[in-house]
Amino acid sequence: MSTVVRHDTSPPISLSDRWRGWRDALLASASFQRWAAAFPLTRPIARRRAAELFDLCAGFVYSQTLAACVQLDLFETLRAGPCEVAALASHAAMSPDAMLSLCEAASALQLLEHRGMARFGLGPLGAALLGNPGIAAMVRHHAALYADLGDPVALLRGQGRERRLAHYWPYALDQSGATLTRDSVASYTALMAASQPMIADIVLAAYPLSGHRCLLDVGGGDGSFLAAAARQAPQLALGLFDLPEVAAIARERLATAGLADRVTIAPGSFYTDPLPTGADVISLIRVVHDHDDDAVTQLLTKVRTVLPENGVLLLGEPMRDTAKGADGVSAYFEIYLRAMGQGRPRSAQRLRELLNLAGFSQVRVLRTRIPLIAGVIVAKS
Numbered sequence: 109m110s111t112v113v114r115h116d117t118s119p120p121i122s123l124s125d126r127w128r129g130w131r132d133a134l135l136a137s138a139s140f141q142r143w144a145a146a147f148p149l150t151r152p153i154a155r156r157r158a159a160e161l162f163d164l165c166a167g168f169v170y171s172q173t174l175a176a177c178v179q180l181d182l183f184e185t186l187r188a189g190p191c192e193v194a195a196l197a198s199h200a201a202m203s204p205d206a207m208l209s210l211c212e213a214a215s216a217l218q219l220l221e222h223r224g225m226a227r228f229g230l231g232p233l234g235a236a237l238l239g240n241p242g243i244a245a246m247v248r249h250h251a252a253l254y255a256d257l258g259d260p261v262a263l264l265r266g267q268g269r270e271r272r273l274a275h276y277w278p279y280a281l282d283q284s285g286a287t288l289t290r291d292s293v294a295s296y297t298a299l300m301a302a303s304q305p306m307i308a309d310i311v312l313a314a315y316p317l318s319g320h321r322c323l324l325d326v327g328g329g330d331g332s333f334l335a336a337a338a339r340q341a342p343q344l345a346l347g348l349f350d351l352p353e354v355a356a357i358a359r360e361r362l363a364t365a366g367l368a369d370r371v372t373i374a375p376g377s378f379y380t381d382p383l384p385t386g387a388d389v390i391s392l393i394r395v396v397h398d399h400d401d402d403a404v405t406q407l408l409t410k411v412r413t414v415l416p417e418n419g420v421l422l423l424g425e426p427m428r429d430t431a432k433g434a435d436g437v438s439a440y441f442e443i444y445l446r447a448m449g450q451g452r453p454r455s456a457q458r459l460r461e462l463l464n465l466a467g468f469s470q471v472r473v474l475r476t477r478i479p480l481i482a483g484v485i486v487a488k489s
């Protein structure tokens with residue numbers, strides 16, 4: 109491994125750099141670690157750090173344990189009540205020993221729980237997962253991400269290998285959407301629809317739409333957010349803009365929901381086509397984060413241009429800095445979006461800067477029920 113060359117144009121070392129340097133040297137010292145683990149006052153910190161490092165090393169195994177449970181429909185199987193390992197094993201076409209390993213691992217992760225007499229039932233996290241089908245869908249689609257992450261350094265260097273995640277989100281490869289087929293958009297559209305009810309609850313609780321006349325959902329997927337908005341605000345006229353093949357799915361889904369008369373569907377790409385006019389509120393739900401800064405600034409400018417005076421932009425997506433525990437979200441999206449090939453996880457502050465750049469001068473960051481899942485910003489020009 110070569111040494112990093114430091115140029116003397118680096119800024120002078122600050123007091124905080126010095127303090128951190130001292131701390132890092134201490135923490136990196138094996139003898140300090142031994143002392144900290146032995147000394148009663150520092151022992152709890154040493155144990156916590158050891159557990160945190162262990163979790164980081166083992167994270168992939170935890171994820172794959174969860175993936176196996178989802179793939180085998182274990183949570184669904186246990187919904188009705190606990191089962192014997194032998195029955196679960198025969199259902200999953202594996203040996204009872206292998207099933208026991210999976211059940212033990214899943215129990216340690218609170219996905220399952222021992223229920224005595226070689227039986228296992230749902231654990232608190234497995235049960236919670238059943239209440240939100242979006243999570244299982246998310247776990248299943250991670251197969252593409254983990255394939256890309258087989259060699260993380262090659263991924264970061266942009267070397268070789270076909271990127272499976274970029275094919276999963278084909279608009280990352282074709283911004284006009286012209287080459288996309290129904291098949292190529294169907295899985296990501298279904299994935300988004302599965303988690304949309306929770307997102308819609310969070311966004312619409314933070315910013316109820318009762319004061320608006322017409323909502324245009326840009327990048328609106330299969331129309332699940334619009335359907336939730338329609339339930340909350342019966343007066344609202346609805347519009348959806350998305351790539352043509354996705355817009356076709358939305359047309360069918362919204363017709364099935366009995367909303368055909370209330371909704372106008374506009375197929376197109378926000379890179380190449382104008383946005384429809386007429387809405388007094390335009391939503392961008394989980395759209396901005398997977399596009400690069402220049403594209404986002406252009407999109408936000410387009411949105412501002414078609415909004416009337418006093419019209420509102422409603423932006424909802426995970427943000428780096430709006431929640432306790434958001435560090436994990438930040439780490440996840442940094443690498444996820446790198447594998448996808450575009451976009452950045454942004455802080456509310458960075459989004460504010462991009463909104464200002466696009467001509468929105470009144471920007472408010474709203475509190476949300478579960479900030480880890482979605483932050484909300486409303487903006488006016």
Ligand SMILES: C[S@@+](CC[C@H](N)C(=O)[O-])C[C@H]1O[C@@H](n2cnc3c(N)ncnc32)[C@H](O)[C@@H]1O
Binds near residue numbers: 300333395
């Ligand atoms: C991550 S999904 C979010 C979907 C939906 N808003 C939700 O939260 O469930 C991003 C959406 O933006 C759409 N999209 C991506 N690029 C687009 C473009 N250039 N023009 C229009 N829509 C686009 C995708 O088709 C997809 O439906």
